[in-house]
Amino acid sequence: MSVQSSAKQIRIFDTTLRDGEQAPGCSMTVGEKLRVAKALSELKVDIIEAGFPAASPGDFESVKAIADRNFGPVICGLARCNAADIEKVHAAVKGADNHRIHVFVATSAIHREHKLKMAKEEIIKSAVGAIQMARELCDDVEFSPEDASRTELSYLAEVVSAAIEAGATTVNIPDTVGYTVPAEFDRLFCYLQEHVARINEITLSVHCHNDLGMAVANSLAAVIAGARQIECTINGIGERAGNCSLEEAVMAIKTRAEFFELETGIDTTRLYPTSRLVSNITGMHPPRNKAIVGENAFAHEAGIHQHGMLQHASTYEIMRPEDVGLSKSNLVLGKHSGRHAFRDRVAELGFDIDEFETNRAFQEFKKLADKKKDVYDGDIESIIMNAGSGSLGPWTLKSLEVQTHTDEPATATVILIGEDGNEISESALGDGPVAAAFQALQSATGVDMVLRNFELHSASMGEDAQGEVTVTVEIDQKSFRGRGASVDIVEAGCRACLEVMNRTLRRRSRGEDSDAGGQSAHATI
Numbered sequence: 001m002s003v004q005s006s007a008k009q010i011r012i013f014d015t016t017l018r019d020g021e022q023a024p025g026c027s028m029t030v031g032e033k034l035r036v037a038k039a040l041s042e043l044k045v046d047i048i049e050a051g052f053p054a055a056s057p058g059d060f061e062s063v064k065a066i067a068d069r070n071f072g073p074v075i076c077g078l079a080r081c082n083a084a085d086i087e088k089v090h091a092a093v094k095g096a097d098n099h100r101i102h103v104f105v106a107t108s109a110i111h112r113e114h115k116l117k118m119a120k121e122e123i124i125k126s127a128v129g130a131i132q133m134a135r136e137l138c139d140d141v142e143f144s145p146e147d148a149s150r151t152e153l154s155y156l157a158e159v160v161s162a163a164i165e166a167g168a169t170t171v172n173i174p175d176t177v178g179y180t181v182p183a184e185f186d187r188l189f190c191y192l193q194e195h196v197a198r199i200n201e202i203t204l205s206v207h208c209h210n211d212l213g214m215a216v217a218n219s220l221a222a223v224i225a226g227a228r229q230i231e232c233t234i235n236g237i238g239e240r241a242g243n244c245s246l247e248e249a250v251m252a253i254k255t256r257a258e259f260f261e262l263e264t265g266i267d268t269t270r271l272y273p274t275s276r277l278v279s280n281i282t283g284m285h286p287p288r289n290k291a292i293v294g295e296n297a298f299a300h301e302a303g304i305h306q307h308g309m310l311q312h313a314s315t316y317e318i319m320r321p322e323d324v325g326l327s328k329s330n331l332v333l334g335k336h337s338g339r340h341a342f343r344d345r346v347a348e349l350g351f352d353i354d355e356f357e358t359n360r361a362f363q364e365f366k367k368l369a370d371k372k373k374d375v376y377d378g379d380i381e382s383i384i385m386n387a388g389s390g391s392l393g394p395w396t397l398k399s400l401e402v403q404t405h406t407d408e409p410a411t412a413t414v415i416l417i418g419e420d421g422n423e424i425s426e427s428a429l430g431d432g433p434v435a436a437a438f439q440a441l442q443s444a445t446g447v448d449m450v451l452r453n454f455e456l457h458s459a460s461m462g463e464d465a466q467g468e469v470t471v472t473v474e475i476d477q478k479s480f481r482g483r484g485a486s487v488d489i490v491e492a493g494c495r496a497c498l499e500v501m502n503r504t505l506r507r508r509s510r511g512e513d514s515d516a517g518g519q520s521a522h523a524t525i
């Protein structure tokens with residue numbers, strides 16, 4: 001079944017789990033994808049592009065797991081124009097009441113000649129065949145002419161006409177390499193509306209990449225020119241410079257409603273929590289000055305601005321922080337705060353966690369409040385998002401001791417507690433405290449790994465802020481990501497590493513050799 005929307009309604013097609021996840025370092029496990037899909041449904045996106053099922057068995061499983069949960073939005077999967085891909089998408093998405101098959105083929109001269117080595121007519125034939133096949137399986141079929149913005153206009157109109165005749169219900173126009181500019185994209189959309197006979201019978205969609213920093217501007221230009229679906233990702237994550245940022249496009253339409261005279265169905269108060277969830281899972285944190293969800297997006301430093309704000313917020317504020325899900329008060333709890341206060345704050349921050357998770361998070365909060373005086377929203381978010389990540393065992397970090405000296409190697413000693421309650425202690429030397437601690441962990445757990453990336457992000461403010469560390473490590477030539485948080489950044493790194501080691505040991509004890517989605521495996525497009 002295809003989604004219908006009024007002429008004023010813009011559908012939000014989220015591709016965080018497909019195009020976003022394709023970005024280096026952004027791959028997610030099935031469990032992580034399910035958390036993001038649930039958050040996207042609470043954000044009320046219209047369509048979730050959950051993955052590219054033919055890319056790998058892990059991709060197939062995660063798209064299927066999301067579709068089977070039936071969270072509410074239309075669940076879509078991507079396919080090349082071939083029967084195997086289309087059948088895989090259908091098998092993966094059919095569990096959702098509303099599902100969509102998205103087929104694509106490149107149409108620009110550059111792609112035709114150098115990548116596909118296909119003539120114009122062959123490409124149209126392959127698109128038509130794929131759309132017809134997809135329509136036999138599903139009423140809701142989207143077609144994308146990849147690299148549309150660099151395709152000859154008259155040929156693009158021919159392809160789009162053929163796609164509509166073949167039964168596509170949505171036609172998406174991608175600016176695959178982020179090459180176009182708003183005025184040119186406007187012309188492209190106007191051209192299609194003038195030259196494609198039945199274009200009013202389908203939903204016209206836009207899909208922009210951000211190579212020249214214009215993905216949002218180009219998407220909005222397309223909307224002004226008649227597009228009624230925007231394809232976008234949370235925090236704008238995606239290949240290279242990323243995709244159109246969902247939060248920016250949505251807030252532009254909402255904040256400038258009198259200009260656009262359009263609306264989306266997004267619950268904008270879920271934007272900030274969803275952004276935090278995605279950045280926490282991927283370890284890709286938006287820059288501080290990122291529009292809408294950056295840490296400084298609502299901060300006013302300059303005295304003249306602060307003065308104006310005190311007189312009237314609208315002097316320098318075009319959106320209210322609470323409209324995007326940022327709470328006004330940031331300073332919150334301390335060590336005397338009780339369970340009720342903690343639970344209320346967690347709910348205010350937009351988390352919906354059960355009793356078990358609340359208890360676990362409250363214990364973590366108490367430990368943290370003993371170490372630092374003020375516990376900020378960022379700390380609480382960090383606790384919730386990292387809660388449980390290190391508690392599945394088999395190993396738990398009991399203690400970590402590191403010694404560093406500017407002229408000598410660092411030494412680290414870790415004590416781990418096993419599931420049976422036994423303790424193991426290992427020491428190691430390293431070029432620095434992180435290297436020494438990681439070496440000690442490897443000796444203790446018996447899991448060998450190579451550290452590829454160590455990213456540190458401060459969860460809140462001040463010297464005693466919690467550090468959130470995301471590590472990317474290679475184990476058995478596969479890449480895995482782990483997360484950990486602590487006021488001590490070496491300890492946070494150890495927790496992140498131990499999380500991956502524990503996952504590896506659990507997998508090994510189940511006799512598996514990979515965790516689906518935990519490492520990158522993407523089919524070439």
Ligand code: KIV
Pocket residue numbers: 019104144146147172174175176177207209
């Ligand atoms: O950027 C692109 O062209 C795509 C298509 C597959 C829609 O992601």
Ligand code: ZN
Pocket residue numbers: 019174176207209
């Ligand atoms: Zn794309």
